[in-house]
Amino acid sequence: MVDKxxxxxxxxxxxxxxxxxxSENAEIFKKHGxxxxxxxxxxxxxxxxxxxxxxxxxxGKYRILMLAGDLATTIDADRVAAHGVDTLQINTQxxxxxxARMIRYALNNVDLSKYDLVFIENVGNLICPAGYSLGVDKxxxxxxVTEGPYMIRKHPLTIKRADMVVINKIDLAEALEFxxxxxxxxxxxxxxxxxxxAVSSKTGEGxxxxxxxLDL
Amino acid sequence: MVDKxxxxxxxxxxxxxxxxxxSENAEIFKKHGxxxxxxxxxxxxxxxxxxxxxxxxxxGKYRILMLAGDLATTIDADRVAAHGVDTLQINTQxxxxxxARMIRYALNNVDLSKYDLVFIENVGNLICPAGYSLGVDKxxxxxxVTEGPYMIRKHPLTIKRADMVVINKIDLAEALEFxxxxxxxxxxxxxxxxxxxAVSSKTGEGxxxxxxxLDL
Numbered sequence: 001m002v003d004k005x006x007x008x009x010x011x012x013x014x015x016x017x018x019x020x021x022x023s024e025n026a027e028i029f030k031k032h033g034x035x036x037x038x039x040x041x042x043x044x045x046x047x048x049x050x051x052x053x054x055x056x057x058x059x060g061k062y063r064i065l066m067l068a069g070d071l072a073t074t075i076d077a078d079r080v081a082a083h084g085v086d087t088l089q090i091n092t093q094x095x096x097x098x099x100a101r102m103i104r105y106a107l108n109n110v111d112l113s114k115y116d117l118v119f120i121e122n123v124g125n126l127i128c129p130a131g132y133s134l135g136v137d138k139x140x141x142x143x144x145v146t147e148g149p150y151m152i153r154k155h156p157l158t159i160k161r162a163d164m165v166v167i168n169k170i171d172l173a174e175a176l177e178f179x180x181x182x183x184x185x186x187x188x189x190x191x192x193x194x195x196x197x198a199v200s201s202k203t204g205e206g207x208x209x210x211x212x213x214l215d216l
Numbered sequence: 217m218v219d220k221x222x223x224x225x226x227x228x229x230x231x232x233x234x235x236x237x238x239s240e241n242a243e244i245f246k247k248h249g250x251x252x253x254x255x256x257x258x259x260x261x262x263x264x265x266x267x268x269x270x271x272x273x274x275x276g277k278y279r280i281l282m283l284a285g286d287l288a289t290t291i292d293a294d295r296v297a298a299h300g301v302d303t304l305q306i307n308t309q310x311x312x313x314x315x316a317r318m319i320r321y322a323l324n325n326v327d328l329s330k331y332d333l334v335f336i337e338n339v340g341n342l343i344c345p346a347g348y349s350l351g352v353d354k355x356x357x358x359x360x361v362t363e364g365p366y367m368i369r370k371h372p373l374t375i376k377r378a379d380m381v382v383i384n385k386i387d388l389a390e391a392l393e394f395x396x397x398x399x400x401x402x403x404x405x406x407x408x409x410x411x412x413x414a415v416s417s418k419t420g421e422g423x424x425x426x427x428x429x430l431d432l
Contacts, residue, residue, distance in 0.1 A: 042258050044363030075366050096343040125343055127312040146362035147260030150291050
């Protein structure tokens with residue numbers, strides 16, 4: 001029996017619960033001395049390839065765990081696992097983003113004393129993952145020169161909610177007549193101070209700089 | 217005062233209301249003898265370019281209205297308007313998809329006796345727009361050879377909910393070492409019968425075939 005007016009603010013309740021779980025994740029990471037990075041970006045921007053390249057450079061220094069978020073398949077986790085890195089695939093079925101409770105569920109199912117660094121590859125989608133904190137140290141957004149010139153201007157909120165922008169596949173910029181400088185200017189319009197790093201996961205260009213900015 | 221147990225099934229209520237609005241949109245289109253196409257796909261797959269190319273070929277035959285869905289900006293509507301086509305931009309702010317009520321609101325704000333064909337460019341996102349019927353004749357999904365090889369296998373539900381798959385930017389396939397045949401096989405794994413058309417909005421290759429399959 002409900003005896004007073006009950007107002008359900010879905011947005012507040014959903015996001016409030018997520019923020020709470022994110023804070024708890026942050027505590028878990030801190031307690032175990034684990035650095036953590038959430039990698040957002042549309043499908044095909046090369047998030048997995050970037051993580052593979054970072055793992056190759058960092059696996060001598062850190063014990064790495066990679067959490068892969070996808071609606072279906074274990075393709076991404078399998079690719080990273082091939083580099084000798086532990087992985088855990090989260091299949092969201094229909095959900096367009098990872099949320100903090102999915103991450104907590106994953107963290108509860110691994111022995112965290114075995115890791116110093118967690119990469120989380122979010123679901124491939126430039127919009128929804130930006131709305132959900134996961135409790136990580138850094139939330140980065142990966143865009144690619146293959147996406148055409150407007151992805152920053154069309155998604156200002158995603159940039160505002162990220163800690164860093166990575167422009168990937170710059171080895172293809174010339175062939176696609178893509179102006180990287182123009183894209184950086186678009187980022188600056190939204191956020192004057194956010195770090196922007198241009199890289200090629202294929203050639204390795206820019207990756208040392210990225211690792212430096214990530215403080216890894 | 218609430219005197220009985222009330223269960224709110226958010227998913228059923230939200231999607232039920234959307235289906236109802238979609239049916240009403242379908243009635244509106246039918247009443248005005250308007251053909252309608254919903255174009256889904258990730259950011260940067262060339263949805264706008266495809267619509268521009270289709271408008272160039274079809275504007276002598278149809279009086280076209282284009283509805284553009286984006287979180288922010290009027291870039292896409294402006295591009296299509298430059299071809300002498302009427303456009304209306306729907307800025308969703310934070311919403312990752314168009315829904316049927318947004319479309320109805322737009323339709324209520326134009327003189328529908330002026331049009332025979334409506335192109336709707338959905339928000340750039342391969343996941344969420346698939347969940348919302350808009351009441352159109354055909355819902356097509358555009359993928360691009362720039363997205364890497366896994367976008368079909370990772371998004372089976374989007375394919376299942378579409379009436380047609382368009383593989384765009386095939387002029388870049390060779391430079392990107394992209395296997396279009398392999399992608400088509402991935403589509404066939406999900407749906408043995410869905411039409412698949414490979415096109416280049418840039419060179420025009422495949423567009424006549426697409427217009428044919430769209431029955432336009």
